[in-house]
Amino acid sequence: MMEQALFILINVVFNVSIWLILSLSLNIEVGFANIPQFGRLAAALVGSLAVGGIIGRVAALLAGQPIDERFVENNAYAIMVINSYLSQHPLISVLLLVLALVTSVLLGALIGVATILPAVRLSEAYLGITLLSIAEVLRTFLYNYDPIIGGTRGVSVPAFLQFLNDYSTPVTLALMVLMAITSFAVAEAISRSPLGRAMRAIRDSEVAAEVYGRDVMKIKIYAVMIGSAMAALAGALYTIFTGSSYANDYSRFTWTFLPWAYIMLGGVGNNVGVSLAVIVMSVLRSFIQIYKHELASHLFNIDPSWLEYIIIGLIIILITLFRPQGMLPEKPVFTLPRRRIEEIRKRVLEEKESS
Amino acid sequence: MSIVMLLSAITYASILAIGCASITLLYTSTRVFNFAHASMVSWGFYLTFIFYNLFGGSPYTYMVPASIIVGLFGVLTYLLVLRKLIRSKASEITLMMVTLGVDFVFFGFLNILIDYFWYNYKWSIKTVNIVPRDPLLGVISGAPITAVNVVAPLTAIAILMALHVFLSRTSLGMAMRASIENPVLAAITGINVDKIYVLAWFIGGVLAGLSGSLLTMYTQGYSAIGLDYAVLYFAGSIVGGLYSILGGLLGGVLVGFSERLLTYYLSFYISGIYAFRFAIPLAMLIATLIIYPKGLAGLVERR
Numbered sequence: 227m228m229e230q231a232l233f234i235l236i237n238v239v240f241n242v243s244i245w246l247i248l249s250l251s252l253n254i255e256v257g258f259a260n261i262p263q264f265g266r267l268a269a270a271l272v273g274s275l276a277v278g279g280i281i282g283r284v285a286a287l288l289a290g291q292p293i294d295e296r297f298v299e300n301n302a303y304a305i306m307v308i309n310s311y312l313s314q315h316p317l318i319s320v321l322l323l324v325l326a327l328v329t330s331v332l333l334g335a336l337i338g339v340a341t342i343l344p345a346v347r348l349s350e351a352y353l354g355i356t357l358l359s360i361a362e363v364l365r366t367f368l369y370n371y372d373p374i375i376g377g378t379r380g381v382s383v384p385a386f387l388q389f390l391n392d393y394s395t396p397v398t399l400a401l402m403v404l405m406a407i408t409s410f411a412v413a414e415a416i417s418r419s420p421l422g423r424a425m426r427a428i429r430d431s432e433v434a435a436e437v438y439g440r441d442v443m444k445i446k447i448y449a450v451m452i453g454s455a456m457a458a459l460a461g462a463l464y465t466i467f468t469g470s471s472y473a474n475d476y477s478r479f480t481w482t483f484l485p486w487a488y489i490m491l492g493g494v495g496n497n498v499g500v501s502l503a504v505i506v507m508s509v510l511r512s513f514i515q516i517y518k519h520e521l522a523s524h525l526f527n528i529d530p531s532w533l534e535y536i537i538i539g540l541i542i543i544l545i546t547l548f549r550p551q552g553m554l555p556e557k558p559v560f561t562l563p564r565r566r567i568e569e570i571r572k573r574v575l576e577e578k579e580s581s
Numbered sequence: 582m583s584i585v586m587l588l589s590a591i592t593y594a595s596i597l598a599i600g601c602a603s604i605t606l607l608y609t610s611t612r613v614f615n616f617a618h619a620s621m622v623s624w625g626f627y628l629t630f631i632f633y634n635l636f637g638g639s640p641y642t643y644m645v646p647a648s649i650i651v652g653l654f655g656v657l658t659y660l661l662v663l664r665k666l667i668r669s670k671a672s673e674i675t676l677m678m679v680t681l682g683v684d685f686v687f688f689g690f691l692n693i694l695i696d697y698f699w700y701n702y703k704w705s706i707k708t709v710n711i712v713p714r715d716p717l718l719g720v721i722s723g724a725p726i727t728a729v730n731v732v733a734p735l736t737a738i739a740i741l742m743a744l745h746v747f748l749s750r751t752s753l754g755m756a757m758r759a760s761i762e763n764p765v766l767a768a769i770t771g772i773n774v775d776k777i778y779v780l781a782w783f784i785g786g787v788l789a790g791l792s793g794s795l796l797t798m799y800t801q802g803y804s805a806i807g808l809d810y811a812v813l814y815f816a817g818s819i820v821g822g823l824y825s826i827l828g829g830l831l832g833g834v835l836v837g838f839s840e841r842l843l844t845y846y847l848s849f850y851i852s853g854i855y856a857f858r859f860a861i862p863l864a865m866l867i868a869t870l871i872i873y874p875k876g877l878a879g880l881v882e883r884r
Contacts, residue, residue: 529692
C-alpha cells in the first residue's frame with residue numbers, strides 16, 4: 227500500500243513538473259507573443275540530446291571510455307563504467323549535472339532561434355506548419371541517424387546522482403520541482419517585464435506595436451528563444467529522470483499538443499491558470515496511466531489511453547467553444563506603482579550625480 | 582530508371598495529391614487548416630479494411646462508402662464545432678487548434694473500433710497489410726503492375742476533372758467559388774454560404790477518406806498512419822500555396838514525386854538515405870516558404 231502511494235506520488239510529481247515547464251514555455255510563445263509554436267518537441271528533443279549526446283560523451287571522456295561510434299554501440303557497458311566512476315566522484319557528478327542543464331538551455335535557445343529565423347515573416351497557419359515540419363524533420367533525423375543519440379536504439383544517460391544511493395530519486399524529483407518553480411518565476415518575471423508587455427502588444431496588434439517603435443521581429447525571436455530554452459530544460463530533466471535519450475519518446479502528441487491543450491484549458495497568457503491546468507490534468511493522466519488495466523476491465527476492455535485522447539480532444543473543443551478565455555482568464559499585468567517608479571528614478575539619478 | 586519505381590512514385594503522388602486537395606479546399610473555403618485530416622485519412626484507411634474483411638470482394642468497391650462516411654465526419658465537424666467559431670470570426674490559430682481536438686476524438690474512437698474487432702473477432706487489425714492481395718494487372722518489361730498503380734492516378738485525374746467541372750460549370754460550384762472569394766458579397770446575392778461550407782466540408786472529408794482508402798492498397802499501416810503522413814499532406818498543400826485547389830493537387834504530386842524519386846536517385850550516392858526520406862518533402866516545404874512565402878500558387882495566380 228505504502229509502496230503504491232509512493233509510486234503514484236513519484237509519477238505525479240514527475241508529470242506535473244515536466245509538463246509545467248513545457249506549458250509555461252509554450253505560454254510565453256503562444257500566450258504572450260502569439261507565435262503558433264506547433265514544434266515544441268524540437269527544443270525538448272535538443273535538451274535531451276544535450277544530456278545524452280553531449281554530456282554523456284563528456285562523462286565518457288572523464289571515465290576513459292570511447293566517444294566515437296563505439297560509445298553508441300557498446301552503450302550499456304560504457305554507461306556502466308561511467309556510473310561506477312561517477313559514484314566515486316560526487317563533485318564531478320554534480321558539476322556534470324549542472325553542466326548538462328546549462329548546455330541544454332543554451333542549445334535549446336539556439337535551436338529556437340534557428341527554427342524561427344527562416345520562418346518569422348510567415349503568417350499564422352504557414353508559420354505553425356513550418357515549425358511543426360522542422361520539428362518533425364529533426365525527430366525523424368535523430369531517430370534514424372545512429373551516431374548522435376543512438377537512433378532507433380537510443381542511448382542511456384549517466385546516473386549523475388548515483389552517489390546518493392537511495393536518495394537519488396527523491397533528490398532528482400526535488401531538482402525537477404525546483405526547476406519547475408524557477409520556470410514559473412521566470413515566466414512571471416517576463417510577463418511583468420517591459421519585454422513581456424511588448425510581446426503582448428505585438429500579440430494584440432502587430433501594426434500598433436510597430437508604430438510605437440517596437441522591433442516586432444526581434445521581440446518574436448526573443449520569445450521563441452526564451453520559450454525554447456525552457457522547453458529544452460524540460461527535455462533534459464525528462465532524460466535525466468528516465469535515464470535514456472531516445473528520439474521517439476518525443477512524440478507530437480505528448481510534447482507539443484498536450485502543452486497546447488493545457489494552456490488552452492488554463493487560460494492562454496495566464497501563468498497561474500496554465501499551472502493550475504497542468505496540475506489538474508497531469509494528476510488525471512498519471513492515474514489513467516497507473517490504473518490502466520483496472521480501468522480497462524470496467525470499460526469493456528477498451529484501452530483507457532484511447533479515452534485519454536478523447537478526453538483531451540473534448541477539452542480542447544469545449545474550451546474553445548464555450549470558454550475561450552480558459553479556467554483563469556488573463557488579467558491585466560500591473561507594473562510597479564507610480565510612487566515606487568519615482569523613487570527608483572530619484573535613486574538612480576542621485577547615484578549618477580554622486581559618481 | 583526502373584519502371585517499378587516510377588509507377589510507385591506516380592501512385593504515391595496521386596494519393597498524396599487527393600489528400601492535399603482536401604486540405605486546400607477547406608482552407609480556402611473556411612480558413613480552417615484542418616488538423617483532423619490525419620485521423621480522417623486513418624478512418625478512410627481502416628473503414629476500407631473493415632468493409633473488405635466483413636464483406637469480401639474487391640477492396641476498391643469500398644472506396645465509395647468509406648470516403649462518404651469520412652465526408653459525413655467532415656460535415657459533423659463543421660456543424661458541431663466550426664460553424665460557431667467561424668461566425669464569431671475566430672483566429673486561424675484557434676480554428677487550427679480546435680480541429681486538433683477533433684482529430685484526437687476521431688483518433689480515440691478509431692482505436693476503440695480497432696480494439697473492438699481485435700478483442701471480439703481476433704482480427705489481425707492492429708497493423709493492416711492487404712497490399713499483397715492487390716490484383717496483378719499485368720507485367721511491363723518485368724515490372725509488375727498492380728491495380729492500385731492504375732486506380733490511384735485515375736482517381737486523382739477524375740477528381741481533378743470533376744472538381745474543375747463542378748467549380749466552373751455548375752451553379753453550385755460557382756456559388757462555392759463566390760463564397761470563397763467574398764463570403765459577404767455572396768451572402769448578399771442570395772447564396773446560402775452556410776450550406777456551401779457544409780458542402781465544402783463534405784467534399785473535403787470525402788477527399789481525405791479517399792486518400793486514406795487508396796493507401797490501404799498501397800502500403801501497410803496502423804491507426805496512426807494518417808498522423809505519420811499528415812506532415813507530408815501539410816507539406817504538399819503548403820507547397821501548393823493553400824489558395825487554389827489545383828495548387829494543392831500539384832503540391833501533393835510534387836511532394837510525392839520528390840520524396841520517392843529523389844530518395845531513389847540519392848540512394849546511389851548516399852547509403853541509408855531511405856530512412857531519411859520524410860525529410861526531403863519537409864526540406865522542400867521550408868525552401869518553398871523561404872523563397873515564395875505564399876507557396877507555388879503565388880507563381881501561377883491569375884488576378
